[in-house]
Amino acid sequence: MxxxxxxxxxxxxxxxxxxxPEIWLVIVDVFAARHDLESLFRCALVSRAxxxxxxxxxxGIHEYSGAxxxxxxxxxxxxxxxxxxxxxxxxxxxxxxxxxLRPYCRWIKTLxxxxxxxxxxxxxxxxxxALKTKFFSAPxxxxxxxxxxxxxxxxxxxxxxxxxxxxxxTTYIHKAxxxxxxDVQLTTLExxxxxxxxxxxxxPKLNLLASLVLVDGSVLNSSIAQVIREHCPxxxxxxxxxxxxxxxxxxxxxxxxxxxxxxxxxxxxxSRNSLGGKTFEALNSFHxxxxxxxxxxxxxxxxxxxxxxxxxxVNLEKLILEGGWGTRTFxxxxxxxSEMKEWFKNCTMLKELDLTVIxxxxxxLTEALKHSKARLTSLNLxxxxxxxxxxxxxxxxxxxxxxxxxxxxxxxxxxxxGRRDAFVNALCNMAHLRELDxxxxxxxxxxxxxxxxxxxxxxxxxxxxxxLDDFIFELSRMKHLRSINIxxxxxxxxxxxxxxxxxxxxxxxxxxxxxxxxxxxxxxxxMAEAPFPNFEEALLSDRVRIxxxxxxxxxxxxxxNELQESDFSE
Numbered sequence: 001m002x003x004x005x006x007x008x009x010x011x012x013x014x015x016x017x018x019x020x021p022e023i024w025l026v027i028v029d030v031f032a033a034r035h036d037l038e039s040l041f042r043c044a045l046v047s048r049a050x051x052x053x054x055x056x057x058x059x060g061i062h063e064y065s066g067a068x069x070x071x072x073x074x075x076x077x078x079x080x081x082x083x084x085x086x087x088x089x090x091x092x093x094x095x096x097x098x099x100x101l102r103p104y105c106r107w108i109k110t111l112x113x114x115x116x117x118x119x120x121x122x123x124x125x126x127x128x129x130a131l132k133t134k135f136f137s138a139p140x141x142x143x144x145x146x147x148x149x150x151x152x153x154x155x156x157x158x159x160x161x162x163x164x165x166x167x168x169x170t171t172y173i174h175k176a177x178x179x180x181x182x183d184v185q186l187t188t189l190e191x192x193x194x195x196x197x198x199x200x201x202x203x204p205k206l207n208l209l210a211s212l213v214l215v216d217g218s219v220l221n222s223s224i225a226q227v228i229r230e231h232c233p234x235x236x237x238x239x240x241x242x243x244x245x246x247x248x249x250x251x252x253x254x255x256x257x258x259x260x261x262x263x264x265x266x267x268x269x270x271s272r273n274s275l276g277g278k279t280f281e282a283l284n285s286f287h288x289x290x291x292x293x294x295x296x297x298x299x300x301x302x303x304x305x306x307x308x309x310x311x312x313x314v315n316l317e318k319l320i321l322e323g324g325w326g327t328r329t330f331x332x333x334x335x336x337x338s339e340m341k342e343w344f345k346n347c348t349m350l351k352e353l354d355l356t357v358i359x360x361x362x363x364x365l366t367e368a369l370k371h372s373k374a375r376l377t378s379l380n381l382x383x384x385x386x387x388x389x390x391x392x393x394x395x396x397x398x399x400x401x402x403x404x405x406x407x408x409x410x411x412x413x414x415x416x417x418g419r420r421d422a423f424v425n426a427l428c429n430m431a432h433l434r435e436l437d438x439x440x441x442x443x444x445x446x447x448x449x450x451x452x453x454x455x456x457x458x459x460x461x462x463x464x465x466x467x468l469d470d471f472i473f474e475l476s477r478m479k480h481l482r483s484i485n486i487x488x489x490x491x492x493x494x495x496x497x498x499x500x501x502x503x504x505x506x507x508x509x510x511x512x513x514x515x516x517x518x519x520x521x522x523x524x525x526x527m528a529e530a531p532f533p534n535f536e537e538a539l540l541s542d543r544v545r546i547x548x549x550x551x552x553x554x555x556x557x558x559x560x561n562e563l564q565e566s567d568f569s570e
Contacts, residue, residue, distance in 0.1 A: 032057040035064040059107035084119045085135050095172040099139045105169050113162050113191035120158045163198050174205035183208050204231040217243035222254035229260050239268040253278035261286045268295040277306035288312035297322040308339035314346040323357035330359050344368035354380040362390035369393045380404040391422035395429045404437040428453035437461040444470040451477050463488035469496030476503035483520045491527045494536040519550035525557045
C-alpha cells in the first residue's frame with residue numbers, strides 16, 4: 001500500500017511487530033500526543049486497519065510538520081516546498097468528492113491559510129518549473145486563478161486561491177459532518193488578510209471553531225462576532241498580528257461586545273495597532289471573568305494611559321504588555337499609575353508576567369507584589385527605570401522558574417546603588433529557578449552566591465564588565481546547567497573551559513549520566529587579545545559534542561571603531 005505522498009519522505013525502514021489492535025490504538029494516541037509524525041506515518045504503513053487509525057491522527061497534527069511550521073532544520077528549502085505542495089494538494093483534493101482515497105481534510109484541526117499563501121508565494125520564486133506546474137495539476141485545475149502575466153510566467157492571484165480553497169474545504173467538511181450527524185473537527189482558522197465576507201461565510205460551517213488567528217485584524221467587527229456567537233459556542237481565543245485602522249478601536253470594541261459574554265479566554269495583539277480605551281472597556285465589561293491570557297504589544301501612549309480600563313480583568317494567569325516606539329519617555333499621570341498598581345495587586349492568579357518598556361514597571365510591581373497573593377512562575381522585564389525596593393520584594397517570588405530582567409539604560413545598569421546586591425540576594429531565594437537571562441553586571445563573587453543557591457538552574461545568560469575564568473569556575477558546581485550564553489566581553493582561556501567540562505563530566509559520572517545532556521556553550525564576545533588556538537577551539541567543540549551531545553561556539557569581539565583591511569576590499 002502506497003503511503004500518502006506528503007509523508008513519503010519520512011519512510012526509512014519497516015519493522016513488523018505483532019501486537020493486539022487495542023495496543024496499537026493506544027500507541028497511535030501516544031504518538032499523536034507527542035506530535036511524532038514519523039512514527040504515526042510508520043504505523044500507517046502496517047496495514048489498512050492501522051492506516052485507518054493512524055492517518056486521522058497524522059493529519060490532525062499536520063501543522064507540526066516542518067514544512068508547515070517552518071522548522072526545516074533538516075530539509076532543504078526545495079525539499080520543504082515539495083513536501084508542503086504535496087501536503088496541501090492532498091488536503092485540497094480531498095475536499096473534491098471522489099478525488100482521494102480518504103477524506104484528509106476532514107481530519108485537520110487547524111486550517112493554516114497563511115501557510116498556503118506562503119507556499120504559493122514560494123512557488124512563484126522557485127526555479128523548479130515542474131513543481132510550479134504540479135500544484136495546480138489535476139484535479140486542482142479549478143483552483144488556478146490568474147491575476148496577470150509577466151514576460152516569463154503567469155502570476156497567480158494568491159488571495160483569491162486561498163479564499164477558493166477555504167470555501168471548498170469548509171463546505172465539504174460541513175456537508176460531510178451534517179450527513180453523518182457529527183461535529184466538524186476544525187477548531188482553529190489562521191490567515192493573512194482574509195475578507196470579512198469570507199470569514200462570515202466560513203464560520204457557520206465550523207461549529208467547533210475555538211481560535212481565530214489573523215495577521216490583519218482590521219476586518220473584525222460586530223457582524224463577524226454575531227455569526228461566531230450564533231454558530232461557534234466554543235470560541236475563546238483571538239490573535240492578531242497587527243490591527244491598524246482609523247476606527248479599529250470602535251470595531252474591536254463592537255466585536256467583543258457582540259460575542260457571548262465571558263467566553264474570550266485569550267486575546268493577543270503582536271504588532272502595530274490602534275487599540276485604545278474602547279477595546280479595553282469592552283473586554284472589561286463583557287469578558288473580565290473569562291479572560292485568562294492577555295498580550296498587548298506595541299502600545300502607543302494613549303493605549304498605555306487606557307490600560308486601567310481593564311481593572312476588572314483580575315483572573316489573568318498570563319499578562320504581556322509592551323510599549324511601542326516613542327514610549328520610552330512616557331510618564332504616567334498620578335491617577336492612572338495608582339489604578340495600574342491596584343489592578344496588578346488584584347491579579348492574584350497571575351503566573352506569567354512580561355513587561356517591556358513600561359514606565360515605572362518596578363514601582364508598579366513593588367506595590368502590587370508587596371500586597372498580592374500572586375506567585376509568579378515566569379517573569380520577563382525590560383526596564384527603562386528601576387526602584388531598588390523591587391528587588392527586595394522579588395525575593396518573595398520563590399516559585400519563579402524563568403526570569404528575564406534587562407535594564408535598558410546603561411547609566412542605571414552601571415550605578416553602584418546596591419541594586420545588584422539586592423538582586424543577587426533575591427536570586428538566592430529562588431530555589432526552583434531554571435532559566436536566568438539578565439544583562440546585570442554580576443561579579444564572579446555574585447555568580448558564586450547564585451550557583452550555591454539555584455541548584456536546578458539549566459539555562460544562564462552571563463554578562464559582566466569582563467568575564468574571566470573565575471566566573472567559569474563558579475559555574476562548574478551547577479549540576480543541571482545545559483546552556484551557557486556569555487554575552488559580556490570575555491577573556492577566557494582553554495584551561496578554564498576544560499576545567500568546566502571536566503567538572504560536568506564528574507557530575508555525570510558520580511550523580512546521573514544524563515546531567516548536562518545537550519550542553520550548549522556560546523561565547524559571543526571573546527576579546528581579540530585572548531584568542532584560542534584553532535586546535536584548542538576544535539578540541540573543546542569535539543569534547544562538548546562527543547561527551548554531552550552538545551555544541552560549543554565562539555566569536556571574537558570587535559571594537560566599534562575597529563577597521564579591518566577587508567572593509568576596503570573590492
